[in-house]
Amino acid sequence: MAALHEDETMGLLQRLNHASFSHGIHPAEHKEGTRDKAIRRLPFAPRLFVPLSQHIGAPAVPIVRVGQEVVRGEPIARADGFVSVPLHAPATGRIEAITLMPTATGNRAPAIVLHVYQADNQVVGFGNEVDLARLDRAALIEAIQQSGMVGLGGGAFPTHAKLRVPEGSVIDTLLVNGCECEPYLTTDHRVMLEQTHALLEGIRIVMRACGAGRAIIGIEDNKPDALEVVRQAIPSDSPIEARAVKTKYPQGAEKILLKTLLGREVPSGGHIFQVGASMVNVGTAAAIGQLIPRGEGLIERVITVAGPGIEKPGNYLVPLGTPTDFLLEQLGFNGSEAEVIMGGPMMGKSLPSLEVPVIKGTSGLVVMNEAFLNQPVRKSYPCIKCGECVNACPMHLNPKELGLLAAKREYALMAERFNLNDCFECGCCSFVCPSAIPLVQQFRIAKTYNREHAA
Amino acid sequence: MKLNIELRTSPHLRKTHSVDTIMRNVVYALLPIATFAVYQFGISALALLLTVVASCLLTEALFNYLGGRPNTINDYSAVITGILLALTLPPGFPLWMSAVAGFIAIGLGKSLFGGLGYNLFNPALVGRAFVQAAFPVAVTTWPPAYAANRFVEFIPTTLTLPFTEPVDITGWSQQVAVDAFSGATPLALQKFEGVTTPVMELFTGMSAGSSGETSALLILLCGTYLVARRMMDWRIPVGILASAGLTAWLLHLSSPETHPGPLFMLFSGGLMLGAVFMASDMVASPVTPLGIWLYATLIGVVTIIIRLYGGLTEGVMYAILLGNAMAPLIENMTQPRAYGHARRRSRS
Ligand code: SF4
Ligand code: SF4
Numbered sequence: 001m002a003a004l005h006e007d008e009t010m011g012l013l014q015r016l017n018h019a020s021f022s023h024g025i026h027p028a029e030h031k032e033g034t035r036d037k038a039i040r041r042l043p044f045a046p047r048l049f050v051p052l053s054q055h056i057g058a059p060a061v062p063i064v065r066v067g068q069e070v071v072r073g074e075p076i077a078r079a080d081g082f083v084s085v086p087l088h089a090p091a092t093g094r095i096e097a098i099t100l101m102p103t104a105t106g107n108r109a110p111a112i113v114l115h116v117y118q119a120d121n122q123v124v125g126f127g128n129e130v131d132l133a134r135l136d137r138a139a140l141i142e143a144i145q146q147s148g149m150v151g152l153g154g155g156a157f158p159t160h161a162k163l164r165v166p167e168g169s170v171i172d173t174l175l176v177n178g179c180e181c182e183p184y185l186t187t188d189h190r191v192m193l194e195q196t197h198a199l200l201e202g203i204r205i206v207m208r209a210c211g212a213g214r215a216i217i218g219i220e221d222n223k224p225d226a227l228e229v230v231r232q233a234i235p236s237d238s239p240i241e242a243r244a245v246k247t248k249y250p251q252g253a254e255k256i257l258l259k260t261l262l263g264r265e266v267p268s269g270g271h272i273f274q275v276g277a278s279m280v281n282v283g284t285a286a287a288i289g290q291l292i293p294r295g296e297g298l299i300e301r302v303i304t305v306a307g308p309g310i311e312k313p314g315n316y317l318v319p320l321g322t323p324t325d326f327l328l329e330q331l332g333f334n335g336s337e338a339e340v341i342m343g344g345p346m347m348g349k350s351l352p353s354l355e356v357p358v359i360k361g362t363s364g365l366v367v368m369n370e371a372f373l374n375q376p377v378r379k380s381y382p383c384i385k386c387g388e389c390v391n392a393c394p395m396h397l398n399p400k401e402l403g404l405l406a407a408k409r410e411y412a413l414m415a416e417r418f419n420l421n422d423c424f425e426c427g428c429c430s431f432v433c434p435s436a437i438p439l440v441q442q443f444r445i446a447k448t449y450n451r452e453h454a455a
Numbered sequence: 456m457k458l459n460i461e462l463r464t465s466p467h468l469r470k471t472h473s474v475d476t477i478m479r480n481v482v483y484a485l486l487p488i489a490t491f492a493v494y495q496f497g498i499s500a501l502a503l504l505l506t507v508v509a510s511c512l513l514t515e516a517l518f519n520y521l522g523g524r525p526n527t528i529n530d531y532s533a534v535i536t537g538i539l540l541a542l543t544l545p546p547g548f549p550l551w552m553s554a555v556a557g558f559i560a561i562g563l564g565k566s567l568f569g570g571l572g573y574n575l576f577n578p579a580l581v582g583r584a585f586v587q588a589a590f591p592v593a594v595t596t597w598p599p600a601y602a603a604n605r606f607v608e609f610i611p612t613t614l615t616l617p618f619t620e621p622v623d624i625t626g627w628s629q630q631v632a633v634d635a636f637s638g639a640t641p642l643a644l645q646k647f648e649g650v651t652t653p654v655m656e657l658f659t660g661m662s663a664g665s666s667g668e669t670s671a672l673l674i675l676l677c678g679t680y681l682v683a684r685r686m687m688d689w690r691i692p693v694g695i696l697a698s699a700g701l702t703a704w705l706l707h708l709s710s711p712e713t714h715p716g717p718l719f720m721l722f723s724g725g726l727m728l729g730a731v732f733m734a735s736d737m738v739a740s741p742v743t744p745l746g747i748w749l750y751a752t753l754i755g756v757v758t759i760i761i762r763l764y765g766g767l768t769e770g771v772m773y774a775i776l777l778g779n780a781m782a783p784l785i786e787n788m789t790q791p792r793a794y795g796h797a798r799r800r801s802r803s
Contacts, residue, residue, distance in 0.1 A: 337460075
């Protein structure tokens with residue numbers, strides 16, 4: 001214990017000069033319930049719902065028929081174009097249907113329903129060992145696409161599509177995001193601790209695929225153990241480096257971490273490769289490190305299930321397509337009323353249905369109970385121009401002005417004069433607003449309105 | 456699984472500071488200052504405070520009723536306006552005039568603009584500016600502090616009948632004053648008679664003045680409480696005091712006989728109360744980082760200029776009103792550079 005205390009004091013001193021960005025907020029972390037829980041497997045649900053669109057871009061196209069038997073790991077849908085990825089069977093079983101199923105957005109979307117053979121030993125029956133050394137850049141990118149890899153941090157953008165840059169652009173640095181700044185979530189934390197070698201292997205593969213000469217892993221300083229473990233595992237002559245960054249929300253947003261680590265900014269409306277960098281999440285890198293050498297596809301992921309409504313919070317390795325209600329049954333929820341947030345509580349979505357499955361971009365489920373829901377609703381006041389939101393916005397927008405314009409439905413003006421489209425809905429402004437104005441919600445409405453009226 | 460699930464929009468967490476929490480804490484921060492005013496000036500100051508606050512609350516309720524709006528008096532903002540306004544008035548200010556001041560502050564300064572959040576000016580200052588013009592004599596009649604019978608006897612002007620002018624209290628003042636008392640504030644003494652009150656007396660509040668403006672130390676302490684609880688933007692008071700101090704110092708260097716030193720200027724009159732509690736009114740000040748500094752500098756400099764070159768002894772009230780009027784323009788000119796945009800960034 002004494003040694004630990006010493007560590008913490010040193011940490012405090014060091015923390016003062018950890019890199020960060022300006023603005024942002026410090027929500028309560030709520031990570032203590034799960035950060036020390038090792039990743040565990042859960043049983044297979046009787047039915048898995050595998051949506052065809054689990055990523056940004058064109059939905060995958062099914063290559064199986066209803067009634068067909070599939071083996072765990074077998075491709076069941078192919079990519080439709082470059083910005084798209086294939087899907088693999090998360091379990092051995094039979095295709096029961098290809099039909100519309102609820103999604104987190106509230107709309108129903110096509111999904112492959114897989115009846116799981118519970119008696120099967122569920123060994124991954126697909127994949128060919130790859131001699132990585134023989135693959136060139138294009139072949140690596142192709143291999144990453146074929147694995148079905150997307151941003152596991154929640155972005156769900158096809159990873160390979162971020163690694164191929166247009167002629168003339170060069171990526172000098174690969175950034176690896178180990179911030180996990182959302183409250184409650186601890187999957188990245190556990191992955192860094194438990195899958196360190198896969199993580200480093202994945203980083204090497206991605207560096208080669210995007211041509212980056214160096215990689216920097218950014219880890220928030222509330223995870224000193226992960227930083228230590230990762231640092232220990234990096235060979236001394238490696239171009240990979242792990243750096244502590246300040247614990248502050250939204251440190252783990254791509255644009256923000258880029259600014260923190262390299263001081264560069266993605267131009268408004270542009271892409272990160274335009275400033276010579278690329279970024280993957282640690283979970284994505286670790287999955288790449290595990291799957292690509294074996295030629296396998298992405299069929300399961302680590303999620304944190306936590307929140308006051310859950311009896312056995314922890315970090316679990318679950319097959320993609322596992323429905324939420326199965327997880328709640330396994331992990332215990334006693335109440336009668338809940339809010340189930342897919343993702344973290346700052347940017348995640350409340351689920352409209354418990355049939356919604358875990359998909360590639362699901363970093364966690366945060367389950368709120370009655371006690372949380374029955375807190376008295378904060379009274380909404382007119383904007384008192386306190387400026388808290390302005391001091392919180394990591395994009396240095398003026399949410400106060402945006403909010404006042406939204407109230408007047410001046411949506412076009414919001415975009416033209418106050419950079420509405422640079423808002424990535426991080427929620428900092430709503431979080432701090434003492435008047436409880438639903439700023440982010442207003443901005444979302446404004447953006448949707450502008451998009452619909454653009455044509 | 457049978458479970459009612461609720462749909463909400465992100466972010467699902469919120470900070471706990473709410474408008475009424477902030478406003479309540481501002482009231483807490485003002486209470487020591489009000490208490491000190493009562494200790495200094497006795498029951499007249501107490502009656503003044505109660506009258507103005509009551510008038511503000513009633514006016515707020517009345518306008519809400521007339522406008523068909525929900526009642527907002529429990530958000531504490533009208534209480535703040537009332538206390539602040541009372542603190543800027545002379546302790547013996549006739550009560551009926553105080554009630555008028557409260558009515559104007561809330562009615563004209565706030566409700567007509569649309570209520571909390573929509574006002575252009577600090578309502579308390581609107582009320583103060585109105586009585587300055589309407590009752591010029593009463594508003595510059597200063598009774599002495601620490602009068603012997605202050606806890607049992609009203610200052611004669613306090614109970615002036617409605618719609619009449621207050622009596623002259625020069626004779627009364629000389630009777631009750633602890634020592635020779637001229638009936639002038641330190642700023643007036645300095646400006647018209649060339650007598651400079653020691654800075655220490657100003658700092659601790661041993662002089663005549665408006666009921667709540669005399670102890671700079673107390674005001675600073677109370678302001679620090681709000682800053683520490685992150686309920687006030689420290690940049691505004693700091694900017695005003697720094698710019699006022701600097702301006703006063705430069706002018707003092709240029710002619711030390713006529714222009715008093717910076718410490719005297721900072722600790723006398725309403726500057727401290729204005730800088731800490733009035734200019735920092737969130738609604739009427741800019742929110743952009745550079746804008747905040749510009750606004751504060753403007754107020755600090757204008758205050759000193761009015762004090763030294765204007766016909767009035769006190770300039771902070773008009774300086775803040777000017778700052779309030781300029782705030783939207785200042786904010787417009789100082790939009791921060793957004794992430795990913797090329798425009799020169801103003802300041803973090
Ligand atoms: S949600 Fe948008 S406006 Fe609000 S703080 Fe985040 S980026 Fe800024
Ligand atoms: S935080 Fe809320 S009340 Fe304060 S300026 Fe922003 S929108 Fe207005």
